[in-house]
Amino acid sequence: MTRTIKKYLVIVAILLGILFLLRKIDWLPSFGNFFRSEPLTIDNTPILIKEINNLAQLITITSFDEVVMDSIKKSKKLPGTIFPVPASKIVLIAKGQVMAGVDLKKLNNEDVMIKNDSISILFPPPQILNTILNPSDFETFDETGVWSSEEVNQVKVRIREKIIQRALEQNLLFKASERCKIIMENFLRNIGFTRIQITFKDQLP
Amino acid sequence: MRSSIYLLFILFILFISSSCNQKEKAVQKQLIPIIKQLSDLATVEYVVTKIIKANDDKTWYKIGDRKILMSCKASLIAGIDLSKINEENIQVHRGEITMILPQAKLLYINIRPEDIKTExxxxxxxxxxYNNAERDALAAQGESQIKNSADSLGILQAAEVNASLVISNFLKKAGYENINIRFDREKTQGLQ
Incomplete structure (x- = not known):
């Protein structure tokens, strides 16, 4: 009996030794890799052009911000029972950009006045031109329960509003108009004007 | 002796509390938005759509399928960097102006959260x-594919044509009649 057990132990030891050696020379995958989930990748589908819009936007300033937003769905009772369903929670971290500047399409002929080497331009008021919150800008820090795309989108829209509000608190539009002045003054000086006056419609007395 | 120990203890507590406050302030400082100055003239917007398709059936020990189909709409904005225009790129001679503009580049891509739908x-x-983290990861892959294929959509050529028009119109308003616009073909630029 003891001899048989010893025989089996030797066989098991030899097999383990062989497995160890095969693993060492990378002939066998590691157990970690063996049970690893395959990465989820999307198929390469075509991109369709829906619209082409001509723009004339002078983007003069951008605000980078990072915002954390959470949302909780209160617990409800399971239908027909007294057992509660646990509350669902989601915490998102988002890195967004707010871009501001001037829409030059709103500049009319009568807004430009020229006399010899003097030029005076009345620009439209600076505005937020775009807020960028792309899928790669989000990180889900915590997620419990089931959250539909629509429910998460509501949280993301709140994040966007917060990012815009924080950018405006930094006086972004005024900074955009100041930067626009510098860019346009340089440009106009380069094309031969020496006396330049730049004003914005929202800054008129 | 005892009073000096109490005094040391109080000083220690004050030191700890003050250092905690400093840390809080430091964190608050980091959370203020960072403002960056730009000089980009956006001249074209391409609105594109894409279907994001994934099937999580490649892991051998997971039983059953898990398929998802999402649709997404994205805006690609391209234009030129006006800060790269300097005196050397402009020649003015008796009412005639020649300007060399920098090559157009993809300025940014914008995919609004509400434009991604699980179909x-x-x-x-x-x-x-699928949870939100997985859906976002798939959408981020879609974003990357759109970004990489921007060149093949012809957006940069359209941006240059429009940039030329915008600058010409502006120069006409500024009193120039003979306007020549060319593009600097030395460097290639793209979204960073």
């Missing part, structure tokens, strides 16, 4: 539904 989801009994 179809099929999850078998033994599998868990």
């Amino acid at each position: 179809y989801e099929d999850v078998s009994f033994f599998r868990t539904p």
Whole structure:
């Protein structure tokens, strides 16, 4: 009996030794890799052009911000029972950009006045031109329960509003108009004007 | 002796509390938005759509399918960097102006959260539904594919044509009649 057990132990030891050696020379995958989930990748589908819009936007300033937003769905009772369903929670971290500047399409002929080497331009008021919150800008820090795309989108829209509000608190539009002045003054000086006056419609007395 | 120990203890507590406050302030400082100055003239917007399709059936020990189909709409904005125009790129001679503009580049891509929709989801009994982190990761892959294929959509050529028009119109308003606009072909630029 003891001899048989010893025989089996030797066989098991030899097999383990062989497995160890095969693993060492990378002939066998590691157990970690063996049970690893395959990465989820999307198929390469075509991109369709829906619209082409001509723009004339002078983007003069951008605000980078990072915002954390959470949302909780209160617990409800399971239908027909007294057992509660646990509350669902989601915490998102988002890195967004707010871009501001001037829409030059709103500049009319009568807004430009020229006399010899003097030029005076009345620009439209600076505005937020775009807020960028792309899928790669989000990180889900915590997620419990089931959250539909629509429910998460509501949280993301709140994040966007917060990012815009924080950018405006930094006086972004005024900074955009100041930067626009510098860019346009340089440009106009380069094309031969020496006396330049730049004003914005929202800054008129 | 005892009073000096009490005094040291109070000083220690004050030191700890003051250092905690400093840390809080430091964190608050980091959270203020960072403002960056730009000089980009956006001249064209391409609105594109894409279907994001994934099937999580490649892991051998997971039983059952898990398919998802999402649609997304994205805006690609391209234009030129006005800060690269300097005196050397402009020649003025008797009412005639020649300007060399920098090459157009993809300025940014914008995919609004509400423009990504889950159209179809099929999850078998033994599998868990897609969560938000997974949906975002798939959408981020879609974003990357759109960004990489921007060149093939011809957006940069359209941006240069429009940039030329915008600058010409502006120069006409500024009193120039003979306007020549060319593009600097030395460097290639793209979204960073």
